[in-house]
Amino acid sequence: MINHFVPKTLKEALDILSEHDCYIFAGGTDLMVQKHKSSGLLPAFDKDILYVMNLKELDYIKVDSQNNLHIGGISRFCELINSPLVPDIFKTVFLEIASPNIRNTATLVGNIANASPAGDSIVPLNLFNASVVLQSKRGTRTVLVQDFIQGVKKIDREKDELITEVIVPPADLKFYYKKVGSRKAETITKVSLMGGYKVEGGKVKDLRICFGSISTKVVKNHWIEEKYTGISTNELRARIDDIINEYDHEIRPITDQRSTKEYRTVVAKNLLRDFLRQVK
Amino acid sequence: MKISFTINNNKVTLDVDPSMRLLDVIRNELHLTGTKEGCGEGECGACTVLVKGEPVNSCLTPIINVADRDVMTIEGLRETKEYRIIADAFADRGGSQCGFCTPGMILVTYALLKKNPHPSEEEIRFALSGNLCRCTGYQAIIDAVKVASEKGIKL
Numbered sequence A: 001m002i003n004h005f006v007p008k009t010l011k012e013a014l015d016i017l018s019e020h021d022c023y024i025f026a027g028g029t030d031l032m033v034q035k036h037k038s039s040g041l042l043p044a045f046d047k048d049i050l051y052v053m054n055l056k057e058l059d060y061i062k063v064d065s066q067n068n069l070h071i072g073g074i075s076r077f078c079e080l081i082n083s084p085l086v087p088d089i090f091k092t093v094f095l096e097i098a099s100p101n102i103r104n105t106a107t108l109v110g111n112i113a114n115a116s117p118a119g120d121s122i123v124p125l126n127l128f129n130a131s132v133v134l135q136s137k138r139g140t141r142t143v144l145v146q147d148f149i150q151g152v153k154k155i156d157r158e159k160d161e162l163i164t165e166v167i168v169p170p171a172d173l174k175f176y177y178k179k180v181g182s183r184k185a186e187t188i189t190k191v192s193l194m195g196g197y198k199v200e201g202g203k204v205k206d207l208r209i210c211f212g213s214i215s216t217k218v219v220k221n222h223w224i225e226e227k228y229t230g231i232s233t234n235e236l237r238a239r240i241d242d243i244i245n246e247y248d249h250e251i252r253p254i255t256d257q258r259s260t261k262e263y264r265t266v267v268a269k270n271l272l273r274d275f276l277r278q279v280k
Numbered sequence B: 001m002k003i004s005f006t007i008n009n010n011k012v013t014l015d016v017d018p019s020m021r022l023l024d025v026i027r028n029e030l031h032l033t034g035t036k037e038g039c040g041e042g043e044c045g046a047c048t049v050l051v052k053g054e055p056v057n058s059c060l061t062p063i064i065n066v067a068d069r070d071v072m073t074i075e076g077l078r079e080t081k082e083y084r085i086i087a088d089a090f091a092d093r094g095g096s097q098c099g100f101c102t103p104g105m106i107l108v109t110y111a112l113l114k115k116n117p118h119p120s121e122e123e124i125r126f127a128l129s130g131n132l133c134r135c136t137g138y139q140a141i142i143d144a145v146k147v148a149s150e151k152g153i154k155l
Helices: A010-019 A077-082 A088-094 A108-114 A122-127 A222-227 A233-238 A240-246 A261-277 B022-029 B081-093 B102-115 B121-127 B139-151
Strands: A022-025 A048-051 A061-063 A069-072 A131-136 A139-144 A149-151 A162-168 A174-180 A191-200 A203-212 B002-007 B010-015 B048-051 B054-057 B070-072
Touching: A010 A048, A010 A131, A010 A162, A077 A088, A077 A108, A088 A122, A088 A174, A108 A122, A108 A162, A122 A191, A122 A203, A174 A261, A191 A261, A203 A222, A203 A233, A203 A261, A222 A240, A233 A240, A233 A261, A240 A261, B048 B102, B054 B102, B081 B102, B081 B139, B102 B121, B102 B139, B121 B139
Parallel strands: A022 A048, B002 B070
Antiparallel strands: A061 A069, A069 A162, A131 A139, A131 A162, A174 A191, A191 A203, B002 B010, B048 B054, B048 B070
16 A cells, blocks of 8 residues: 655655655656556556645745746646746747646646656756755755756655755847657657857857757757857857767667657757857 | 545545546546546547646546646536537537547637637647547638637637
């Protein structure tokens, strides 16, 4: 028998987590698929479950005095899409995740914690250098999303910790985003690319590049980005092939039921070329 | 666990496992079989119900997540005059053939027209993008939503 915990307050939730190893259940759109057995049967959970959707304390979207966006742990995609506080580029990404029905249930934090290499929301979070806030009875810590996700389904979370918030710093950039999938809606990404840049006086002041679905986690290489920051846009365009080659060792997709590694590699590089041509 | 919620404007309290799918509660506990199970993994939308007026997939929703909330199924919508307008439009335009996707399609149409009484074709397609139909090729459904939108200004 497993225990079902339905705390009403964050304190109650953290008390439970300090004593029980639980699945943390938010919208459930991933867990209910992963644990589903058959019509009419209960989902096959093998350990206790802590349901968080009643934690009203985690239901908020707000901006602080430094313009950091704070997204509460149970914020659903539909709420983020409708919020005037959320940057448009995030909305562009969210509107291509799953379907309207699923976005009415699924949470951003759930998408992060699921740590799928094809998790679309993780791409802009990496680009913006967003962090997650983890709370436990022992205290609070903040971890960059890029570090929090360690690999396929692997996250930097202790059993007594709950992700209570996502913090997105502001970014004054122009953006590029393309998701390649089989359909317009309800499609799991084959490969995606988000670029962000800032040009001042003909020079590249900020350059950020994130690939989704081409490795065990989102690829964002700070070293390559830095190397090509500060040069003129003309030089950047002249060196597009060099930049693409820099990512040779980073683009390591797999072949699965959705696509092949060859296709993904070619498309990832083409997307990068398409983005870099737009940096003016 | 005792869980209370509202189904089609009636308050119910059930003693069920909190992880039980809302879909199974609706069909097997409440015997409301208008809600269909297609894929069982959130792809097809046949199990769509409205929770607080928003379409969700009942196959992915554990019953605990609708505790103290309003749930509406096609049986509840059938009691409204909006249903008549939408159902007539689907019949008129051939928007329903085998009928398996129809309860979900109609619930999403209702939710869309409540929010946006005169949607563009793009908005209609977008709203219905989580509901699959293997019979109609979709155009008849899109046309039906347009007809419902024209007739149902009062929606």
